[in-house]
Every structure is written in structure tokens, then in C-alpha cells.
Amino acid sequence: MSxxxxxxxxxxxxxxxxLGLTVRDYEGGMSTLCAGCGHDAITGAIVExxxxxxxxxxxxxxxxxxxCSSKTPAYFLRDSHGLNSCHGRMPSIxxxxxxxxxxxxxxxxxxxxxxxxxxxxxxxHAIRRNLNMTYIIENNGVYGLTKGQFSAAADRGSKAKKGxxxxxxxxxxxxxxxxxxxxxxxxxxxxxxxxxxxxxxxxFNHRGFAMVDVISPCVTFNDHEGSxxxxxxxxxxxxxxxxxxxVPPAEDIKAxxxxxxxxxxxxxxxxRIVLRKxxxxxxxxxxxxxxxNLMRNNDAGEITTGILYLDESQPEMHEVNNTTATPLIDxxxxxxxxxxxxxxxxxxxxx
Amino acid sequence: xxxxxxNEFTIKIxxxxxxxxxxxxxxxxxxxxxxxxxxxxxxxxxxNIQGLPTWYEIRASEKGHLARSGRxxxxxxxxxxxxxQDLAEVASGGYLVYDSTWPRHNLLQRDDITIIGVPLSKMCxxxxxxxxxxxxxxxxxxxxxxxxLLDFDLDVITTLLNETFAKKAHLLDANQLAxxxxxxxxxxxxxxxxxxxxxxxxKSNGHIIIDGNTAAGLGAVYAxxxxxxxxxxxxxxxxxxxxxxxxxMTRKDPETGESNYCIVQAEDELAAMGMVLGASWxxxxxxxxxxxxxxxxxxxxxxxxxxxxxxAVLFNVQRCGPSTGMPTRTQQSDIVASAFASHxxxxxxxxxxxxxxxxxxxxxTAFDLAERLQTPVIVLSDLDIGMxxxxxxxxQWSDTYQPDxxxxxxxxxxxxxxxxxxxxxxxxxxxxxRTLPGDHPKGAYFTRGSGHNMxxxxxxxxxxxxxxxxxxxxxxxxxxxxxxxxxxxxxAKNSIGVISIxxxxxxxxxxxxxxxxxxxxxxxxxxxxxxxNGEVQKFIDDHEKLYxxxxxxxxxxxxxxxxxxxxxxxKLNEILHYNGLPLTANFVVDAIHADLAKGEAx
Numbered sequence: 001m002s003x004x005x006x007x008x009x010x011x012x013x014x015x016x017x018x019l020g021l022t023v024r025d026y027e028g029g030m031s032t033l034c035a036g037c038g039h040d041a042i043t044g045a046i047v048e049x050x051x052x053x054x055x056x057x058x059x060x061x062x063x064x065x066x067x068c069s070s071k072t073p074a075y076f077l078r079d080s081h082g083l084n085s086c087h088g089r090m091p092s093i094x095x096x097x098x099x100x101x102x103x104x105x106x107x108x109x110x111x112x113x114x115x116x117x118x119x120x121x122x123x124x125h126a127i128r129r130n131l132n133m134t135y136i137i138e139n140n141g142v143y144g145l146t147k148g149q150f151s152a153a154a155d156r157g158s159k160a161k162k163g164x165x166x167x168x169x170x171x172x173x174x175x176x177x178x179x180x181x182x183x184x185x186x187x188x189x190x191x192x193x194x195x196x197x198x199x200x201x202x203x204f205n206h207r208g209f210a211m212v213d214v215i216s217p218c219v220t221f222n223d224h225e226g227s228x229x230x231x232x233x234x235x236x237x238x239x240x241x242x243x244x245x246x247v248p249p250a251e252d253i254k255a256x257x258x259x260x261x262x263x264x265x266x267x268x269x270x271x272r273i274v275l276r277k278x279x280x281x282x283x284x285x286x287x288x289x290x291x292x293n294l295m296r297n298n299d300a301g302e303i304t305t306g307i308l309y310l311d312e313s314q315p316e317m318h319e320v321n322n323t324t325a326t327p328l329i330d331x332x333x334x335x336x337x338x339x340x341x342x343x344x345x346x347x348x349x350x351x
Numbered sequence: 352x353x354x355x356x357x358n359e360f361t362i363k364i365x366x367x368x369x370x371x372x373x374x375x376x377x378x379x380x381x382x383x384x385x386x387x388x389x390x391x392x393x394x395x396x397x398x399n400i401q402g403l404p405t406w407y408e409i410r411a412s413e414k415g416h417l418a419r420s421g422r423x424x425x426x427x428x429x430x431x432x433x434x435x436q437d438l439a440e441v442a443s444g445g446y447l448v449y450d451s452t453w454p455r456h457n458l459l460q461r462d463d464i465t466i467i468g469v470p471l472s473k474m475c476x477x478x479x480x481x482x483x484x485x486x487x488x489x490x491x492x493x494x495x496x497x498x499x500l501l502d503f504d505l506d507v508i509t510t511l512l513n514e515t516f517a518k519k520a521h522l523l524d525a526n527q528l529a530x531x532x533x534x535x536x537x538x539x540x541x542x543x544x545x546x547x548x549x550x551x552x553x554k555s556n557g558h559i560i561i562d563g564n565t566a567a568g569l570g571a572v573y574a575x576x577x578x579x580x581x582x583x584x585x586x587x588x589x590x591x592x593x594x595x596x597x598x599x600m601t602r603k604d605p606e607t608g609e610s611n612y613c614i615v616q617a618e619d620e621l622a623a624m625g626m627v628l629g630a631s632w633x634x635x636x637x638x639x640x641x642x643x644x645x646x647x648x649x650x651x652x653x654x655x656x657x658x659x660x661x662x663a664v665l666f667n668v669q670r671c672g673p674s675t676g677m678p679t680r681t682q683q684s685d686i687v688a689s690a691f692a693s694h695x696x697x698x699x700x701x702x703x704x705x706x707x708x709x710x711x712x713x714x715x716t717a718f719d720l721a722e723r724l725q726t727p728v729i730v731l732s733d734l735d736i737g738m739x740x741x742x743x744x745x746x747q748w749s750d751t752y753q754p755d756x757x758x759x760x761x762x763x764x765x766x767x768x769x770x771x772x773x774x775x776x777x778x779x780x781x782x783x784x785r786t787l788p789g790d791h792p793k794g795a796y797f798t799r800g801s802g803h804n805m806x807x808x809x810x811x812x813x814x815x816x817x818x819x820x821x822x823x824x825x826x827x828x829x830x831x832x833x834x835x836x837x838x839x840x841x842x843a844k845n846s847i848g849v850i851s852i853x854x855x856x857x858x859x860x861x862x863x864x865x866x867x868x869x870x871x872x873x874x875x876x877x878x879x880x881x882x883x884n885g886e887v888q889k890f891i892d893d894h895e896k897l898y899x900x901x902x903x904x905x906x907x908x909x910x911x912x913x914x915x916x917x918x919x920x921x922k923l924n925e926i927l928h929y930n931g932l933p934l935t936a937n938f939v940v941d942a943i944h945a946d947l948a949k950g951e952a953x
Binding site: 056058063074082083089091093094100101103125321324328331335337340351 | 384560561572575577578597600601604607608610612613615619621622623625626628629632633634635651655659745746748749750752753787789790791793794795796797798799800801
């Protein structure tokens with residue numbers, strides 16, 4: 001949504017990925033968000049993850065709802081189709097698009113208002129369908145475009161810029177997603193690209209619904225003393241439980257990791273995520289353990305981060321539906337038309 | 352009905368819902384149909400599962416008049432709760448059949464009709480051991496009684512039962528026994544047949560009996576729809592049921608068993624519409640069936656589809672509003688709401704099928720228009736068309752049909768372009784080319800419901816914004832060239848015309864036939880689409896007096912005619928039927944008589 005065209009400057013020595021593309025080729029238009037906005041750092045992480053996986057730029061589809069976060073798909077992957085939908089309605093657009101063409105990488109970008117208030121129903125049901133997409137919540141606890149109202153993700157007791165205290169409990173997208181049946185749940189911090197990029201790589205390659213909640217401070221309306229979504233608060237309470245590394249299919253894991261704390265999980269395309277436990281009590285493959293740990297840490301005021309839950313065994317929407325492997329948009333009409341003979345046969349039941 | 356007549360009568364069966372009367376009623380109707388007699392079945396049912404009153408009305412008409420007749424020649428009164436009203440509804444000279452196992456109320460009597468008591472429960476109790484069978488078979492016994500009273504061809508009934516219960520031998524025996532019991536009892540105890548009877552004819556040859564939702568679902572399969580998203584709502588639910596059934600029959604890969612379609616039951620209508628837009632944006636033919644309350648919820652996305660120019664097909668099977676209204680009663684009261692669904696300057700292309708046959712063909716028209724015009728197209732059916740059993744011409748599919756996908760540039764075409772701009776009106780027909788996600792990096796664009804310019808970029812610039820919305824208005828003019836023309840029955844002699852729409856068609860035609868017999872010649876135009884095309888204006892100009900017949904309180908079709916056409920308000924006379932029952936010819940005839948008499952008095 002930029003008014004200024006981004007100059008296409010390329011450093012001659014920028015590294016190339018397997019497709020011979022530089023990271024610049026995965027960028028989009030100029031951001032119009034506030035200087036220092038956490039969302040721009042997430043945009044950067046998406047660009048880096050997509051470049052790093054060497055996925056052709058036009059094989060992504062970028063979808064969003066309404067809000068500051070939902071503007072960001074214009075700022076990455078300029079060679080991908082994007083759709084900025086209605087407030088809270090991105091999951092249904094993603095469901096439809098994925099129904100029609102199951103072969104694309106779907107990236108949905110949403111905010112805490114977009115997902116946890118107006119779009120809570122669609123968010124929940126996209127999870128329930130295990131829709132094959134990466135769903136990023138750029139979580140700042142506040143409505144930015146309308147200037148600073150609390151969102152449903154704001155913590156109880158957190159203070160607004162003008163001093164009002166939030167009295168309602170927060171909805172935690174991570175524990176909510178796990179209880180709804182999400183098969184990949186992660187949380188990170190926009191200020192920690194080293195953690196976020198491998199999480200996004202893993203999320204893009206996860207078969208099913210990958211929810212990535214990214215704490216992303218709002219520098220204009222929610223970065224003050226008393227806020228629990230400020231840069232300072234987030235840094236102070238940042239508690240990585242599981243660190244993740246993404247390993248492409250060709251690489252050997254054993255060469256790089258010691259046995260023990262490292263737990264490789266194979267993704268459907270043969271790539272792997274290596275989960276490294278930092279919190280020894282945390283088991284990201286156990287739903288009950290994950291939720292109880294999250295709740296306990298949450299009550300203690302800790303922001304638990306990392307890949308918090310992972311289950312590669314669940315079928316995604318098309319597998320449940322038994323949809324043909326060919327994307328529906330590529331099936332020629334001649335194959336879809338049952339023909340006049342069949343119509344005659346069908347009508348014999350209506351005589 | 353005192354004069355003996357053949358193949359012109361209406362039977363109404365009053366029952367309690369949940370007692371299994373549907374199959375017996377269907378059997379009676381199908382028997383008439385198979386005897387070659389034009390027939391229509393209308394179901395007046397409650398929004399309820401079990402225990403409330405329900406009626407099924409069968410009209411046989413050799414002349415082919417298949418609107419609701421508005422009179423009852425033979426009532427089968429099976430529901431004590433509604434007995435009084437059912438008795439009152441029988442036309443003078445008509446008949447009423449009731450279950451004489453229990454005594455009737457003495458005070459309920461009519462001298463101008465014949466009341467026939469049949470010990471239905473008693474016969475069933477004596478012949479069927481099981482309680483549920485006793486309830487169900489009572490319905491089949493009255494079918495047997497009617498077969499004797501109306502002189503049905505018993506072989507036809509036997510064949511129908513054999514087909515229906517081919518795989519359920521025990522049910523077949525019970526049904527055959529019940530029919531025979533009713534038939535034989537009537538022959539032994541009653542004067543049969545009645546003065547009005549059924550006689551074998553050939554008028555139903557080349558026809559089928561089908562409801563509009565089934566036909567529309569089938570039409571969506573033939574149109575090449577691959578994605579269906581929906582949220583259950585009466586009276587549209589059976590449309591997606593049909594689509595699913597026909598997809599399972601015809602769209603499974605014979606080798607892998609995989610589905611060449613994807614049906615998603617959405618969490619609500621908002622999501623259903625979002626899924627349709629998402630799928631259409633990605634390049635599939637996608638649709639959703641719904642009814643009034645669903646359209647209200649879908650309005651936000653309908654406006655999005657209009658502004659972002661995404662094809663979509665919505666079947667609105669209308670029911671009685673406002674609000675929840677009467678979910679199981681019919682109306683045409685979403686015309687205005689559909690035409691302008693959503694905020695801002697939004698307008699939608701509407702199509703108006705009049706019967707199941709048109710529902711089938713309108714499906715592919717709707718997809719072709721939606722993709723050609725890159726906009727949501729709403730098909731306005733209604734409960735009467737969608738859920739009732741109509742006799743309709745056999746459906747044909749031209750295997751040379753190719754879907755009109757509109758201006759879609761696929762990878763090879765995009766590759767040849769210097770640069771792609773999504774909303775550039777290159778052909779000067781107000782329709783820009785679109786591309787599909789995943790095809791080619793050069794085709795990428797950003798779709799948004801916010802202000803955008805002709806290049807597809809975000810804008811808040813006054814001129815750039817205006818350019819886009821003005822082009823959308825110009826596209827409305829383009830649409831007029833593509834939408835189906837109205838049906839016109841015209842004679843230069845007549846200075847009066849009737850304009851009508853959708854399911855009013857049968858009643859209007861029957862009414863005009865009746866008026867013609869009385870020496871009143873009236874021309875007829877049936878709207879099939881919005882925007883209207885030039886023929887509508889011409890018809891208005893050609894007549895001194897026009898009646899607009901429609902099924903809503905607020906004259907919504909007339910309202911659109913006044914907005915879109917050059918016509919003085921007083922030239923359009925309203926004939927409005929909106930009590931939830933289908934329109935009858937008599938209603939139209941009476942309204943026209945009353946109006947003409949008014950003119951003579953003045």
C-alpha cells in the first residue's frame with residue numbers, strides 16, 4: 001500500500017538461493033507502517049524464510065484481513081498474488097483459495113484484533129479444518145489503525161497509552177489454537193529474527209495449519225511503561241522453551257546435532273525441524289503438556305516462545321476430503337462435464 | 352365440482368409432520384404423472400421436525416396449469432388438530448376423506464360436500480403388528496382409497512412401489528398390502544369413482560418431476576463448478592445436498608476414487624461467501640446456496656466481490672422475511688436486498704428462474720456471467736420453486752457447451768505481456784483481464800477492497816478512485832448485453848400488460864388465459880434478469896397500463912423498474928401476494944378485475 005516506489009537496488013555480492021534469486025527478489029513494496037513497527041521486522045523474516053527455502057516467488061499466495069498487520073502482504077513477495085480481504089475474514093478466503101488450488105504456499109497475515117475478536121469464528125474453523133497454510137498473527141495487543149483501543153489479546157492489568165487499565169482476561173492464541181486442534185503452533189518475537197526465520201521455514205513446510213503468533217510491539221500506541229506488549233516488557237519476559245532449526249531435505253542431521261536434547265521431526269516434503277529443548281519440562285509433541293505449560297508460564301507472566309506444539313500426522317483439509325491431487329483449477333471442463341448421456345441416466349429417477 | 356371432469360382436480364392431504372406421509376403423497380403424485388397427466392405437488396410444511404400440521408397439495412391439470420389452484424376438490428383430513436380448517440377449505444361439491452376409526456365432532460358438518468369416513472387406523476391395527484408401521488401404513492392406505500376414488504391405474508402404482516422398494520422386500524410387501532387394503536375397502540364400501548377422475552393421457556411425456564434445488568445443484572455440476580461452500584439454511588439446503596449427491600455420482604476419479612470437487616460446510620454464511628470468493632479468485636467455479644438471512648450476512652463480502660471484481664455465484668432460495676420470518680413459506684422479498692447487497696454504491700447482477708427447468712440452465716448462465724463480468728451473480732429462486740415437485744421438460748445438455756471463463760490470462764499469455772495491470776480497461780468494455788495465483792510472477796497483483804486505481808495499486812486519490820467506480824458503472828451497461836432477455840408474450844392489439852417475475856409465471860399465464868377467455872387481452876413480460884435490457888423499456892412504452900405481479904409486500908420489482916427504467920410511477924399497478932403461500936391465478940384475475948372495474952366506475 002505504498003505511495004513511494006521502492007528502489008530496486010541490488011548489491012552485486014548478495015547471496016543467491018537455489019533459484020539464483022537474491023533476498024531482494026522476495027521483497028515487496030515500501031512499508032507505510034510507523035518507523036520501528038514490529039510488523040516490518042516480521043515482513044523481513046517472511047522474506048528471508050521464503051528466499052531461504054528457494055520457493056519460486058509466484059508460488060505463494062498472500063492473504064490478510066484488515067488492520068496494520070493486514071497491510072503487510074503488500075510489503076513482501078511482490079511477485080505473488082495477494083488479497084487483502086474484509087476484517088476477520090481472511091481464513092475463509094484462504095479456505096476457498098486452497099480448495100481451488102491446493103498446490104500453493106498460503107501465507108495469511110492477521111492481527112490480534114483481526115483474529116481474536118471479529119475473526120475468532122473463522123480463525124477457529126480454519127484450524128479445525130487443518131487448512132494447509134501458514135497463519136501469522138502479528139500480535140501487539142492493541143488496535144492501531146483506530147488509535148489505541150485494547151484488543152482481546154491485551155493482558156489483564158496492562159495499561160493503555162492514556163492510562164486506562166485493561167480489566168478483561170486475554171485470549172492466548174497459542175493455547176487456544178492447540179485446544180482447537182492446530183497441528184503446528186509457534187510463538188516468537190518480532191525482535192528475534194534468529195528464532196522467527198526457522199520457525200517460518202518450518203511453518204511453510206508444515207502440512208496443515210501452522211499458526212505463528214508473533215509478539216510485535218506497536219511503537220505508537222503500545223510501547224509505554226505499564227504495557228505488557230512493549231519492546232522492553234517482551235524482551236524482559238521472553239522465555240524460549242523450544243528452539244527450532246529448519247533442515248532442508250538434502251542435509252544430514254546427525255552431523256550437526258548431538259543426540260539427547262535435539263529432536264528431529266520430519267516434515268511431509270522430507271525436510272526436518274530439529275527441536276532443541278531449553279525448558280526440559282516442555283514437550284512440544286504432547287498436547288496436554290503443551291497447554292498446561294503454556295498456561296502455567298502465562299500465569300507467571302512469561303512469554304513462552306518457540307515451536308510450542310507440532311503434530312505432522314494429522315490429515316489436512318484435502319486429505320480429509322479425498323480431493324484429487326491435481327489442483328481443481330487445472331482439471332479441464334471435459335473431465336468435469338458428466339455429459340448428456342449421464343444426464344439422461346440421472347433423470348430416469350425423476351420419472 | 353359437480354360436473355363430471357377428467358384430469359382437472361386438486362387433492363390436499365392434511366397430516367402431522369414426522370408421520371411419514373411424504374412417500375405416500377409422492378406415490379399419489381407420481382402415479383398421476385406416470386399416467387401421463389400434468390401434475391404439481393406443493394408441500395406446506397412447518398419449521399419443525401415432528402408433531403406440527405403439514406399439508407401436501409397435488410394439482411392435476413390436463414391443460415397444464417400447474418400453479419397453486421387455490422381450491423381443494425378432495426381433502427384427506429388426517430390431522431384432528433386442523434380438521435375444522437381443512438373441512439372449511441373444501442370447494443363446494445367437493446369431498447373429504449377422514450379416518451372414521453374415531454368419531455368426528457358432531458358440530459363439524461357441511462351439507463355442500465361429501466364426507467367419506469374410512470377406518471384407516473382400524474385396518475392398519477388389524478393388519479400390521481408393529482406400532483411404527485401402523486402409523487406409516489395409514490398413509491399408504493389412504494393412497495389406496497384415492498386410487499379407487501380417482502380411478503388410478505393400479506399397474507402404475509405397483510410398478511412405482513416395485514421400483515421404490517426394489518431393495519427392501521419387507522417394505523414392498525407392506526406397501527402393496529396397504530394399497531390393496533385401501534383400494535378394496537373403497538371399492539366395496541364407496542361409490543367409485545368420483546365424478547372427477549384420472550384418465551391415462553400423454554401430456555406428461557418428455558417431462559420429469561423435480562424440484563428447483565435439485566435441478567440447480569445438477570446445473571452447477573454441469574456448469575463445471577468445483578468448489579461449493581455453504582451453511583445450512585432452509586429452504587436452500589437441498590441445493591447443496593443435490594450438488595454433493597451428483598458430484599459423488601459423476602465426479603469421482605474412477606481409478607483413485609478421489610474427488611474432482613471440494614465441498615466445505617462453512618461455520619456461517621460470512622465464511623461461505625468468503626470461501627466462494629477465495630476459490631473464484633484462485634480460478635475455480637465456486638458457488639454458495641443460501642436464503643434471506645444468509646444474504647444479510649454475506650452482504651459484506653458481496654460488496655467486496657463487486658469492488659474487487661471477483662466472480663461468484665450465489666443461489667438465493669427466498670423465503671418469507673423479514674428477519675427469521677417464516678423459513679418454510681415462500682416469498683420473493685429479497686429482490687431489492689440482493690440487487691444492492693452491501694454498503695456503498697454496490698449493485699449486483701440478478702437472474703430469476705421461474706421453475707426447476709430454468710434453475711438447471713440458469714446455473715451455467717450464472718457462472719458464465721459471473722466470470723465474463725467478474726462480479727457476483729445472484730440467482731433468485733424461492734421456496735416454491737426450490738422445494739416443491741414440479742413437472743418440467745426433460746433436461747438436455749449440449750455436449751458442445753464450453754464455459755465462458757471471461758478474460759483470464761493464464762501463464763503462457765501472461766509471459767508474453769510486457770506488464771500486467773489488473774484493472775486496466777484495455778478493450779473499452781469496462782472489463783479488465785485477470786490472472787490466477789501461482790501462474791506466473793508477471794501476473795501477480797494485489798486484490799483489495801480498499802481504494803485502488805486502474806493499475807491495481809492502493810489509492811486515496813480522488814480522480815483515481817472515481818475512475819474505477821465509474822468504470823464499474825460502465826460495466827453495468829456492458830452487463831445488459833450479456834444478461835438473458837425477458838420472456839415476452841405480445842400482441843399489438845393489447846394495451847394492457849402484465850410484468851412479472853420468477854415463480855409467479857405459472858399463475859400469471861393461467862390468469863391471462865382465463866382473462867382472454869373472458870375477452871380481456873393482456874400482454875405479458877417476465878423479467879429474467881437485473882439489469883433489465885432494452886426489451887423491458889420497450890414493453891413499458893408499448894402499453895398504456897401495466898400490472899406488476901410479484902410476491903412481496905413492498906412492490907420490490909416495481910421499485911427496481913422505477914429506478915432503472917423511464918416510467919411514471921402511476922403507470923405501474925401493483926399486484927402483491929405475500930402471505931407465504933404460492934401465488935394463484937385467481938388472485939391475479941381478481942386483482943385485475945377489481946382494478947378494471949375501478950376504472951369503469953370512474
